Amino acid sequence: MTKALLVIDLQNDYFPGGKFPLWNTDAMLENIERAIAKANAQGVPVIHIQHIAKGGLAPFFNEGTPGADIHPSILATAPKAPVVVKEFADSFEKTNLEKTLTKLGVTDLLVCGMMTQNCVTHTAISKAAEKYNVTILPDCCTTVSEILHLIALHALSTRVKLVPSSEAL
Numbered sequence: 001m002t003k004a005l006l007v008i009d010l011q012n013d014y015f016p017g018g019k020f021p022l023w024n025t026d027a028m029l030e031n032i033e034r035a036i037a038k039a040n041a042q043g044v045p046v047i048h049i050q051h052i053a054k055g056g057l058a059p060f061f062n063e064g065t066p067g068a069d070i071h072p073s074i075l076a077t078a079p080k081a082p083v084v085v086k087e088f089a090d091s092f093e094k095t096n097l098e099k100t101l102t103k104l105g106v107t108d109l110l111v112c113g114m115m116t117q118n119c120v121t122h123t124a125i126s127k128a129a130e131k132y133n134v135t136i137l138p139d140c141c142t143t144v145s146e147i148l149h150l151i152a153l154h155a156l157s158t159r160v161k162l163v164p165s166s167e168a169l
Helices: 025-042 072-077 097-104 116-124 127-131 146-156
Strands: 003-008 046-051 083-086 108-114 133-142
Touching (some): 003 025, 003 116, 025 046, 025 072, 025 108, 025 133, 046 097, 046 116, 083 097, 116 146
Parallel strands (some): 003 046, 003 108
16 A cells, blocks of 8 residues: 645635635645644655646636645655646546656545635546545645535545544545
């Protein structure tokens, strides 16, 4: 069993001062920093997933803007982690994520990040993710509100494991 920690869309536009700040970002950021530190200590690869909207038509994450950059504290916690750039909610769709996971010999995905009901969900239940043992770290995810976060986790619970980061790493 080889785990990898996928850190999805920890980008500046989702934090206070960004174009679309989400709920509970401070606590979630601290939890993810701890999860990355544990992953680093255990030799579990960390993979940054970065959403880039090309063409300047999207309301946020536009290519070349500071809001599209990965949050600096996340980069500082995992500075050598590969960055997979995506344009769709599913982190596997038209990216090199699967190739990266194969190269690392990954069998188990620990998934965390921003927009529980969107990018986290679409990645976790992607057709391409079916060959992995997928676990969502609920304490390391967030979205626009607590209620939407909880609804998304409940919906995911029939398809993937939900395990607190303190138990998964």
